[in-house]
Amino acid sequence: MSVDLSAYTSKINTAFSKYLPHKAGYFKTIYDAMHYSIEAGGKRTRPTLMQLCYEAVGGKESIDAYLCAIEMIHTYSLIHDDLPAMDNDDYRRGRLTNHKVFGEAIAILAGDGLLTEAFHIMLCDALAHGGQERLHAACILSEASGVEGMIGGQVLDMESENKEISLETLDVIHLNKTGALIAAATKMGAVLGGGSAREVSLLEAYGKYIGKVFQIVDDVLDATSTMEELGKPIGSDAENHKNTYLSFYSIEECYQIAEEMTSKAVRLLDQIEGDTYLLEQIAMQLIKRRN
């Protein structure tokens, strides 16, 4: 039994038609390249988490600008990660990667474009609405995706290839490379919804736990899944001599740690007054995912 989040996914896909419209004319190419990767699908995990946390603390307005922005930042990071100079991946989500279709130069610029437009969308929205919550949310995202967040984690990950690193360093890599953006999603939702300091802190901590579960399962799937299931080549971690949780734990131990983290995440949700049913379901399903 899988929880149905399709209403959220649809909501986000619809929001993109407003915030990242198709364009003809002089700038068609860069819009096409950005759309190619945004429309490659993906589970819209980060914006879904943001919207659910927003609702959990009682948010009632539209935060579509922020939902799109976090997905655009996630997508830009994938485009740049896939480049020949980085992971050199030809497939992503079962389709050719951006640079295989548009060439390296346009792929670099499409990533730059998604990153810049993500901030532009949030800044326009914050300017139109006034108030501090929206500006605060944009600030959280800029920190999480920056050099002491996602980018820093990626650099540390690359530097650690072909090296023996400590479990502590691996944790720093993952906390930043993937965890920062997931925790930003849940924290932003709570801030945008006007949650109390306690709610913001609980939901951010929830995000950190499930971010770690996400990464542990990712490492296991890269070693054990099939390309058909995963939509991208498997075994790339081993091929690139990357450090993963499997360098430290067996698959069984990995799942055991992931289960402990999931329980902790769910117990945090119990302390929130609003409806957290779907957030709980997401936490419990992360551990079962096959792609």
Place this chain on the structure above:
Amino acid sequence: MSVDLSAYTSKINTAFSKYLPHKAGYFKTIYDAMHYSIEAGGKRTRPTLMQLCYEAVGGKESIDAYLCAIEMIHTYSLIHDDLPAMDNDDYRRGRLTNHKVFGEAIAILAGDGLLTEAFHIMLCDALAHGGQERLHAACILSEASGVEGMIGGQVLDMESENKEISLETLDVIHLNKTGALIAAATKMGAVLGGGSAREVSLLEAYGKYIGKVFQIVDDVLDATSTMEELGKPIGSDAENHKNTYLSFYSIEECYQIAEEMTSKAVRLLDQIEGDTYLLEQIAMQLIKRRN
């Protein structure tokens, strides 16, 4: 006789020690790579223009966050432009380009980092100060550096290589690729300083004119200067089959157009009540520059 802007350059360089500090620890590499390009010097033209416009409309506080942000965005664009997949340049400002020192992957991420941190710095500042001017300034920069600004201009420029294009298309390229950020600098200064709508519009227009002069002179210098003077290889436009103003005009005609634009820019400044002496000098010197 050259106007002395060293006080402004120093001010900006000092501001970087606050807004882009040196860091040890896990994230040292990415900070080092970002600093390498920020500290390569450059004339700090954009932040200097911003500060001068800010003062011209009566601004009296510190806008260091925005001065650093626009220079960081300019610098990130140079790092990405120099990449092998783009212009493939080995030298910039007389030093090896970022990817020649740190490798392509880190150079891509250093660019991403500068872009993200630029927004982070502005968002933190806007959040701390409250008020709409600072948020508005950040929004202007996000638009100017985005896909319908600097990035779009760069894509259009690449698409036009080895092709005959119209003068209109060339103008669109330059208005966006280089002009947008220069006009953003002057407009942001006016907005941050609380200038009237008329002052904002006059200073933005001034920025557009001098942006065009800057580009025309750039095209001429690429064809006529020496590597020693320019600090980067000359003749790269011709080598990369780029369209420049020299495809449409003689060198003499280029300078004549640049002079007309300069006069127009200076006449706009005459309508501003505050002190615009240095802005006038900058406009008149752009046309005489040798690097």
